[in-house]
Amino acid sequence: MKIGVDIISGERDPLELVEGALEAVAEEKDITVVLIGPKETYQQILEKLQHRKRYPSHVLERIDFLHAAEVVTMEDDPLNVMKQKKDASIYVGLRAHKEKQIDAFFSPGNTGAIVVAAALILGRVKGVKKPALATFMPNIEGKANILLDVGASAQCEAQDYVKFCVMGEIYSREMLGVEKPRIGLLNIGEEEHKGTQEMKGVYKTLKELPLNFIGNVEGGDIFGTKADVIVCDGYIGNIALKTAEGAAKAISKLLKSAIKRRLLALLGLPLYMGAIAELKEKTDPERYGGAPLLGVNGNVYIGHGASGKDAIRYGIKAAARAVRHEVLAKIHTELEDFHLV
Amino acid sequence: MKIGVDIISGERDPLELVEGALEAVAEEKDITVVLIGPKETYQQILEKLQHRKRYPSHVLERIDFLHAAEVVTMEDDPLNVMKQKKDASIYVGLRAHKEKQIDAFFSPGNTGAIVVAAALILGRVKGVKKPALATFMPNIEGKANILLDVGASAQCEAQDYVKFCVMGEIYSREMLGVEKPRIGLLNIGEEEHKGTQEMKGVYKTLKELPLNFIGNVEGGDIFGTKADVIVCDGYIGNIALKTAEGAAKAISKLLKSAIKRRLLALLGLPLYMGAIAELKEKTDPERYGGAPLLGVNGNVYIGHGASGKDAIRYGIKAAARAVRHEVLAKIHTELEDFHLV
Numbered sequence: 291m292k293i294g295v296d297i298i299s300g301e302r303d304p305l306e307l308v309e310g311a312l313e314a315v316a317e318e319k320d321i322t323v324v325l326i327g328p329k330e331t332y333q334q335i336l337e338k339l340q341h342r343k344r345y346p347s348h349v350l351e352r353i354d355f356l357h358a359a360e361v362v363t364m365e366d367d368p369l370n371v372m373k374q375k376k377d378a379s380i381y382v383g384l385r386a387h388k389e390k391q392i393d394a395f396f397s398p399g400n401t402g403a404i405v406v407a408a409a410l411i412l413g414r415v416k417g418v419k420k421p422a423l424a425t426f427m428p429n430i431e432g433k434a435n436i437l438l439d440v441g442a443s444a445q446c447e448a449q450d451y452v453k454f455c456v457m458g459e460i461y462s463r464e465m466l467g468v469e470k471p472r473i474g475l476l477n478i479g480e481e482e483h484k485g486t487q488e489m490k491g492v493y494k495t496l497k498e499l500p501l502n503f504i505g506n507v508e509g510g511d512i513f514g515t516k517a518d519v520i521v522c523d524g525y526i527g528n529i530a531l532k533t534a535e536g537a538a539k540a541i542s543k544l545l546k547s548a549i550k551r552r553l554l555a556l557l558g559l560p561l562y563m564g565a566i567a568e569l570k571e572k573t574d575p576e577r578y579g580g581a582p583l584l585g586v587n588g589n590v591y592i593g594h595g596a597s598g599k600d601a602i603r604y605g606i607k608a609a610a611r612a613v614r615h616e617v618l619a620k621i622h623t624e625l626e627d628f629h630l631v
Numbered sequence: 632m633k634i635g636v637d638i639i640s641g642e643r644d645p646l647e648l649v650e651g652a653l654e655a656v657a658e659e660k661d662i663t664v665v666l667i668g669p670k671e672t673y674q675q676i677l678e679k680l681q682h683r684k685r686y687p688s689h690v691l692e693r694i695d696f697l698h699a700a701e702v703v704t705m706e707d708d709p710l711n712v713m714k715q716k717k718d719a720s721i722y723v724g725l726r727a728h729k730e731k732q733i734d735a736f737f738s739p740g741n742t743g744a745i746v747v748a749a750a751l752i753l754g755r756v757k758g759v760k761k762p763a764l765a766t767f768m769p770n771i772e773g774k775a776n777i778l779l780d781v782g783a784s785a786q787c788e789a790q791d792y793v794k795f796c797v798m799g800e801i802y803s804r805e806m807l808g809v810e811k812p813r814i815g816l817l818n819i820g821e822e823e824h825k826g827t828q829e830m831k832g833v834y835k836t837l838k839e840l841p842l843n844f845i846g847n848v849e850g851g852d853i854f855g856t857k858a859d860v861i862v863c864d865g866y867i868g869n870i871a872l873k874t875a876e877g878a879a880k881a882i883s884k885l886l887k888s889a890i891k892r893r894l895l896a897l898l899g900l901p902l903y904m905g906a907i908a909e910l911k912e913k914t915d916p917e918r919y920g921g922a923p924l925l926g927v928n929g930n931v932y933i934g935h936g937a938s939g940k941d942a943i944r945y946g947i948k949a950a951a952r953a954v955r956h957e958v959l960a961k962i963h964t965e966l967e968d969f970h971l972v
Contacts, residue, residue, distance in 0.1 A: 537874070544910050
């Protein structure tokens with residue numbers, strides 16, 4: 291299978307991204323990675339890599355390239371940039387996916403631009419009005435829950451939540467191996483009558499689904515073991531995601547300074563740093579490989595702008611797993627089976 | 632000044648709450664605490680305290696009592712319980728505040744019930760349609776930012792956000808001593824055009840205020856140093872608050888297990904536990920004393936249901952500071968000065 295990787299839209303050195311791609315290819319025998327970006331950038335990377343000669347030929351043979359003359363920046367307006375930069379890597383990648391030259395597309399670029407373009411170029415899955423960006427959130431057991439939408443669709447209606455449930459459920463099952471994922475609705479209290487009038491209506495609708503809907507959950511449950519999939523609109527989800535990231539960063543910083551101030555700190559520091567590093571790895575959403583954009587007619591993964599080597603490596607592996615497990619086809623089928631198209 | 636403390640609506644043993652009140656009274660020479668709850672509960676506590684004889688008479692003299700025959704539970708419906716339990720501690724306390732028998736009221740009880748009752752019994756500040764529950768959030772510098780609303784008013788209009796800005800700004804100035812508090816609007820991106828149509832309208836309105844409005848901020852900025860006051864509606868705020876609490880809990884748990892698994896763990900553990908304890912104290916919102924309900928015509932503080940001795944102690948001290956600094960009068964005056972009434 292072929293996984294397209296946008297090497298030019300992120301914030302890091304494209305060389306790092308290519309190294310991540312090489313590692314993924316080395317680890318997964320059935321994939322070829324198609325790097326997407328400007329020819330000149332690719333040539334420069336090739337030169338640098340030749341001096342290193344670290345990668346065996348069976349790996350290098352499974353690296354392909356697709357030229358994209360332009361780049362969408364993080365500052366570009368998602369709604370207008372598509373007309374202005376037709377040949378940007380995001381669009382080249384999505385068109386290649388549409389034409390089945392690649393089986394999945396990963397980009398660490400402008401989220402809004404990718405969401406808009408994916409819906410336009412690939413179209414949406416039948417029955418889905420709004421796509422959802424899903425993300426893995428670490429839980430207190432060191433495993434992960436799925437939170438969606440975290441930023442693709444800011445305002446949603448009950449029927450959009452229904453689709454989020456179906457897509458999230460499939461994703462949890464196929465990507466994390468959860469047998470019968472428990473789905474919770476993110477709200478400001480557990481009881482059915484909690485939240486706005488709108489949320490009460492959503493609750494009622496989700497209760498009727500032939501899924502394992504467990505009712506309302508609260509912000510803290512994102513990291514708990516009560517629900518495997520947590521659904522919300524993209525506005526709430528984005529704020530929850532960034533709040534969680536911010537809290538983690540603040541805690542890590544405060545903890546480090548608390549440790550440094552203590553007697554014996556020098557003695558104990560390596561120990562904590564090891565533990566903090568382990569924690570960081572465990573709570574790093576990137577190890578689950580970026581955020582899939584569910585509901586569009588394709589396998590699209592959006593990474594952080596700061597995605598480096600590991601993020602790309604994990605992203606490619608996650609995309610490959612989604613292709614192998616036929617997540618997209620299963621979303622189609624399940625929506626039809628539930629008469630939701 | 633007299634601070635009323637509801638000793639019966641929380642989840643902890645009332646004795647603990649009374650001990651917190653005694654400590655606050657011992658530390659602050661100008662306050663008397665009026666304990667509010669059932670007579671029998673109070674008598675039992677008095678007996679237990681007599682056996683301990685730890686508190687000097689100048690402290691015990693400044694402990695007063697007000698009988699409340701009933702209790703609002705966490706499960707009671709905020710909208711209906713007031714009719715059913717007229718003599719519950721929440722209502723007795725708020726009525727005593729209305730009649731100026733006490734200068735402030737602290738309760739660790741049912742948040743919804745207190746919000747509803749405070750607006751009905753005390754009335755709202757002129758110009759304020761929706762009250763806001765404010766909370767202190769620890770930031771990466773070990774200081775605190777103010778986040779409001781975290782749960783009093785789920786759906787808000789631009790004019791409600793305006794009042795949140797004014798009230799939050801005064802609270803930051805008077806309670807934390809921030810000279811010219813920077814106010815941010817919680818949104819899903821920093822640029823003015825980010826978020827829903829509604830949020831763009833709110834942004835435009837806030838920009839016109841004679842306050843230090845710095846624009847949109849994101850979830851992570853709740854713990855940052857960019858803004859001192861962060862405004863949002865109570866739905867978003869509640870989810871952000873609980874997400875942050877959940878993330879902190881998960882991180883602490885994962886970190887503990889990461890350290891325990893390491894070699895030399897026994898050696899380093901006490902050191903690390905000290906650091907964790909310091910972190911916990913630093914990030915504990917309770918040390919700032921519960922959440923003030925701003926916008927009602929009184930000084931009302933709502934604590935966590937699980938508020939123990941320290942939470943009560945800090946809550947009383949915060950309420951006393953708010954009374955000393957005349958926060959309520961300043962909210963009145965500033966809203967008038969800005970022609971917002």
